[in-house]
Amino acid sequence: MGIRPTSEKFPLLLVLNPNAGKKTGQDQLTKIIQPALNKAGIPFRLVETTAKGFAQTYFKENIQQILVDLVQSIAVPEQQEGGGGGDGAGTTATTTTTTGPPEIVLKIMVVGGDGTTHEVINGVLQGIHGSDSTSSFVNDNFRPKIQLSIIPTGTGNAIATSQGVTTTQAALDRFLAGKSVPLRVVQVSQRDKSHTNDNSSNDITHGVWKPLVYTAVVNSLGLHCSTVFDAEGYRSLGNTRFKVSALKNIVFLKQYQARVDLFGPVQKYDRSLNQLVASDNTTITTTTTTSQEHPSTTLLGPFTYLMLTKQSSLEPGFVPTPFANTSDEWLDILAVQNVGRGQILEILGDATKEGRHVQQHEKVEYFKAKVVEIETPTKGRLCVDGEFLDVAAGSEGRVRFEVISDPNIQLFHLIV
Template sequence: MERHHVLAIVNPRSGLQLGLQAANTLQTSLQQAGCQLTVITTRGPGHATHIAAAAELQNFHCIAAIGGDGTIHEIVNGLMQRSTPAQIPIAIVPAGTGNALALQYNLLSVRDAADKILRGHPTPLDVLQVTQQHSTTCCINIAGWGAATDINITAEKLRCLGRSRYSIAALLQILHPHIRPASITLDNHSLTGPFLFAVACNTRFAGHRMLLAPDARCDDGLLDVLLLRPTSRWNLLKVFQGIADGSHRNLPGIEYLQGRSITIHTSSPDPLNLDGEISGTTPITATVLPAALRLLT
């Protein structure tokens, strides 16, 4: 077997703060297989982006992203900022709360990640380019507006509750829904009127095992878009229950669409959920960049 040299970027604060433990487990597994691991621990928000943008990568087999979706988000943005496209693949080491991209590829443990580093193959990864009025960000999971943002804001305030915080935040949203007017364009198709949320998905899962977009793939060059129009609290409860297994897509008020670009305009700036982080405001345009990066799967 070829001897690999892996660059590991570790977020020690992601999820339940299991990043360093996951890094130690991965290092033991790779060393037993004769591989070398260079570990860099992030010092705060944005540091993983800086590392991925500035590191000398030519001698590494892959970048191991040890953390959650936020850590992968930063690494992806760093790689996309490089002056020449980064050909180095990303290996996902799940150590966050949601781990949506890891779930997409059934990577459930550090052992799974080590196996992909040793025996996996690079596969294309689509990236969502999200353009706001004064900035551009790259996403690999979701770009959400409305309740998708409200729930995340509430969940962050309940972080001490661990993974259950998303369910509690969703229940609070059901009790006190916030309906907003918006103008949405998906490719050349225009939709107007009040909405509860609009979410552009690159992955099937969002948050912790919420099967938001059952048909989403990360290599098809398409966005899977969910729109929810105003509905009763009872139906809203069924929608959020259905997200657990994907059965929500056929409920009243839900529109499940696909396209390559979505634009959202609102009457006033509204906050956004970009890969689980509250970042920026409307208006936005999210466009798929097909096969912009690579994953080890």
């Protein structure tokens, strides 16, 4: 009958970014990760990145073949006896019928930081869907579950930190335990100009939204965005680069003009109740698939600090969005409008104290929404998972952030 391959025999894809963070990834792989995987009898295929963008390109070009190989590895070999041989000699012919299990699981371990994880997610989705979002490669009949295990060796390890994972050994222990939760991604879109009606170009709700990128960590405008942007020049300092850049931007503090619209259901933190409640002009039961002309809530700025995220913590001890949940369908919004140096220092300081800034500072506004749109009156810059999006002024540059419900996009699960 032969041997039936099993999903356990399909290699774990181990994506190593040797240059992430303080460049400890290779050492961690040799001394800790590989011995643990060998002891557990888990085969792996090493994908070592060589430059920025490598992981994204690798998965974009190879994910479909990887998934085909995975399905074939768990196919059921069936034997059909005699009579069918071309030589008429009654020989035994073996054919393989692919009858995949109810759930196809591809495991990917990322030895790196949030940037490497961002590349993996976008490479997978680009490779699966290509330029056609109606691609039938993933559909109701074939929808793989992609499990990500993150070994936090980067300068930014927000996803792992938000799950309480700060060491290689802790990440390995959870990987071997095998528990996972959904890792929801945020679709970042702008209007497709080829579909714009000139007669309605000023209508903020008009036009077809074209996905640009998917994020799993943080999107921002203002102090956080400027901090991440300037920190690129201090990479040699490791995690300290963010503190150095933040202090620089606080010394030369700027306010950022923008309009932020929250559509559909909205929850707002009520300081007197110490909890999130439904906004007065919306209901939690509203669905994001319903077209909505007017926003439920609008913030007009100017903004000192604006963050949209799925993660509660950006680094150990720093918890800017304490109610964020990587697995729910909400986008958490932290907005600080028009404060000075002293106030922002106090707010950020309390964010390192279990997120107490949300409860203690009147200038801190906290929302949960499913659709957020941002536009700036002049040319602006947004941070999207550590990358940067330059946007045009006004409605032409409007950007949309949405935790969409499309199951062909929400394929990822996080091993926790």
